[in-house]
Amino acid sequence: MNLILFGPPGAGKGTQSALLIERMGMKQISTGDLFRAAIKNQTKLGKEAKGYLDAGKLVPDSVTIGLVEETLGEMGDQAFILDGFPRNVPQAEALTTILNQLHLKVDKTIFLEVPMKMLLGRLTGRRVCKNCGATYHIESKPPKKDSICDVCGGPVVQRPDDKEDVIRTRLEAYETSTRPLKDYYKAKGPYVEVDGVGTSDEVFTRISQALKSR
Numbered sequence: 518m519n520l521i522l523f524g525p526p527g528a529g530k531g532t533q534s535a536l537l538i539e540r541m542g543m544k545q546i547s548t549g550d551l552f553r554a555a556i557k558n559q560t561k562l563g564k565e566a567k568g569y570l571d572a573g574k575l576v577p578d579s580v581t582i583g584l585v586e587e588t589l590g591e592m593g594d595q596a597f598i599l600d601g602f603p604r605n606v607p608q609a610e611a612l613t614t615i616l617n618q619l620h621l622k623v624d625k626t627i628f629l630e631v632p633m634k635m636l637l638g639r640l641t642g643r644r645v646c647k648n649c650g651a652t653y654h655i656e657s658k659p660p661k662k663d664s665i666c667d668v669c670g671g672p673v674v675q676r677p678d679d680k681e682d683v684i685r686t687r688l689e690a691y692e693t694s695t696r697p698l699k700d701y702y703k704a705k706g707p708y709v710e711v712d713g714v715g716t717s718d719e720v721f722t723r724i725s726q727a728l729k730s731r
């Protein structure tokens with residue numbers, strides 16, 4: 518089953534993708550992760566994208582769409598979750614073209630709904646492992662040992678774009694560019710909205726139920 522998972526920054530897309538991978542065997546395509554890896558490895562893509570990520574702005578469509586086209590082209594028959602792509606209507610339209618060319622289809626688009634007022638707290642408190650990407654929260658899910666990843670022992674840090682001023686820009690980008698995708702996918706279908714408030718297991722149960730519905 519191929520899925521699109523979208524929603525505001527801090528809605529829990531990364532956490533839910535990790536659970537879908539673990540429990541349903543899908544492969545995640547996270548444009549945010551791909552950009553961060555490219556920045557770490559100082560590739561041409563990383564150099565192009567860095568300024569946008571640092572500022573909390575969307576990377577230009579020409580760069581992002583090319584990256585997704587290449588990644589989807591390498592997927593073969595593997596079921597996938599698109600996490601963080603598309604993030605605006607032009608990207609959604611480009612995705613339709615790419616999927617048609619590759620004879621692939623998306624089975625369901627899931628919108629993860631979290632009220633705006635909760636997002637700032639989720640994002641400013643979020644911490645991630647620099648090595649394996651495991652996510653934590655300083656209040657609701659701190660690592661067992663301070664700043665050390667429970668999974669791999671790597672350093673647990675704050676993402677540079679999880680600082681409050683950058684978060685505000687990211688939330689603005691969401692409001693302006695990504696939120697309109699709700700109407701786009703509602704009209705296009707199959708589309709489902711899932712309440713993203715609760716523990717990760719509660720949200721995962723809702724997603725699993727939504728995937729069974731037609």
Ligand code: AMP
Nearest residue numbers: 548549569570574575576581601602604
């Ligand atoms: P994320 O990890 O999904 O929160 O994405 C982090 C950052 O990567 C965003 O703030 C953007 O700068 C960039 N990014 C990720 N996905 C996209 C996309 N589909 N289009 C443009 N920029 C993106």
